[in-house]
Amino acid sequence: MSNQKLKNTNLKGKKVLIRVDFNVPMQDGIITDDNRIVQALPTIEFVVNQGGRAIIFSHLGRIKTEEDKLSNSLKPVSIRLAELMGKDVRFVPETRGEILETAIKELKDGDMLMIENTRFEDLKGKKESTNDSELGAYWASLGDVFINDAFGTAHRSHASNVGIASNIKTSFPGFLLEKEIKFIGGAVDNPKRPFVAILGGAKVSDKIPVISNLLKTADKVIIGGGMAYTFLKAQGFDVGQSLCEEEMLDLAKELLERGKDKIVLPIDFLFTDEFKDKKPLHVGPITAIKKGEMSLDIGPETLKLFENILKTAKTIVWNGPMGVFEMENYRSGTIGVCEIIANVVDAITIVGGGDSAAAAIQFGFQDKFTHISTGGGASLEYLEGKALPGIECLNK
Numbered sequence: 420m421s422n423q424k425l426k427n428t429n430l431k432g433k434k435v436l437i438r439v440d441f442n443v444p445m446q447d448g449i450i451t452d453d454n455r456i457v458q459a460l461p462t463i464e465f466v467v468n469q470g471g472r473a474i475i476f477s478h479l480g481r482i483k484t485e486e487d488k489l490s491n492s493l494k495p496v497s498i499r500l501a502e503l504m505g506k507d508v509r510f511v512p513e514t515r516g517e518i519l520e521t522a523i524k525e526l527k528d529g530d531m532l533m534i535e536n537t538r539f540e541d542l543k544g545k546k547e548s549t550n551d552s553e554l555g556a557y558w559a560s561l562g563d564v565f566i567n568d569a570f571g572t573a574h575r576s577h578a579s580n581v582g583i584a585s586n587i588k589t590s591f592p593g594f595l596l597e598k599e600i601k602f603i604g605g606a607v608d609n610p611k612r613p614f615v616a617i618l619g620g621a622k623v624s625d626k627i628p629v630i631s632n633l634l635k636t637a638d639k640v641i642i643g644g645g646m647a648y649t650f651l652k653a654q655g656f657d658v659g660q661s662l663c664e665e666e667m668l669d670l671a672k673e674l675l676e677r678g679k680d681k682i683v684l685p686i687d688f689l690f691t692d693e694f695k696d697k698k699p700l701h702v703g704p705i706t707a708i709k710k711g712e713m714s715l716d717i718g719p720e721t722l723k724l725f726e727n728i729l730k731t732a733k734t735i736v737w738n739g740p741m742g743v744f745e746m747e748n749y750r751s752g753t754i755g756v757c758e759i760i761a762n763v764v765d766a767i768t769i770v771g772g773g774d775s776a777a778a779a780i781q782f783g784f785q786d787k788f789t790h791i792s793t794g795g796g797a798s799l800e801y802l803e804g805k806a807l808p809g810i811e812c813l814n815k
């Protein structure tokens with residue numbers, strides 16, 4: 420797959436169905452972060468500049484009740500898209516039917532139309548989310564060509580990605596999807612070495628498949644964050660009240676055995692006696708933990724250890740915060756890792772995972788990584804080595 424194919428296709432006068440991920444955070448009808456819209460602009464601009472007639476699909480939030488529809492209309496998103504494009508976007512408050520079909524007929528070359536939230540169809544019996552065959556075929560019938568640029572939902576088989584693709588002759592990945600495939604897929608399949616993965620986040624149980632897959636391909640797998648404590652406990656240490664998944668201990672032991680030359684664990688910690696944003700009581704190795712205490716972040720010695728491993732890497736994949744970065748007192752590990760990665764010269768650096776990407780952006784590292792993935796769950800499944808249905812369904 421390469422976007423060269425898309426670039427070489429004549430889209431003039433064609434009805435181009437574009438699935439994007441405009442599932443942006445909103446508060447009281449106001450978009451609080453438009454990054455996902457901005458990231459999809461190259462594909463939409465390309466279609467419009469070629470004289471294609473863009474028919475844009477996205478989901479927004481989860482729709483379980485009629486009430487959910489009120490706060491999850493794509494109307495405000497279509498307004499933001501129009502501002503960013505400097506061009507009108509016709510919004511159709513329907514997901515099917517005559518009004519939509521007439522609006523599509525009225526489109527001129529280079530026009531944009533956005534249909535209402537694809538998940539409104541879920542109220543009619545989960546039609547979008549279960550890839551209802553009639554719905555996918557109907558949406559496909561509205562266009563001539565399909566472009567999927569929604570990486571955030573590429574791990575799901577829905578009517579608006581797989582459904583459309585399997586009912587239309589010509590389909591392509593959009594430029595954003597291409598970018599995700601190039602960087603995440605490239606790191607997993609054919610990394611420049613040394614390849615170092617750094618994994619954190621809350622739960623081992625969420626990350627077992629990703630650790631397991633990266634143990635096969637990475638040269639080192641650094642583990643921090645909440646899940647480090649299950650590994651430390653598996654090594655026989657008392658981790659006090661730190662996050663720990665007892666039922667994962669056997670698996671953690673197995674992974675430690677399998678990855679004994681690769682896995683690197685933290686060596687010092689920020690200890691406290693409550694899950695609260697107050698100054699740590701003391702800093703030290705895990706053996707320094709006192710009764711009733713927990714660790715909410717990695718310490719400075721650990722950052723030095725990680726830096727020594729990361730600084731010579733040629734590919735770095737980071738998934739999962741190193742501590743409770745939502746609290747001011749427990750974000751130094753996560754910020755420290757961002758700084759270390761940002762300073763590695765001549766390496767491909769990739770952030771995957773919803774919270775890690777949010778942290779990297781929040782702490783000002785937006786432009787310091789080669790690639791910050793736009794898909795949380797999708798990037799995780801891609802790092803697990805799984806084939807993503809939203810990619811597999813496209814013409815190769």
Ligand code: ADP
Pocket residue numbers: 619620621622625644645646662714715716738739740741742743744745771772773774775776795799
């Ligand atoms: P991602 O979305 O990047 O894959 P996760 O969802 O797996 O990351 O994990 C993010 C969460 O992990 C954050 O809310 C953070 O507070 C939590 N976390 C990290 N370290 C710890 C810790 N030591 N104790 C408790 N929670 C932690």
Ligand code: MG
Pocket residue numbers: 772773774795
């Ligand atoms: Mg998360």
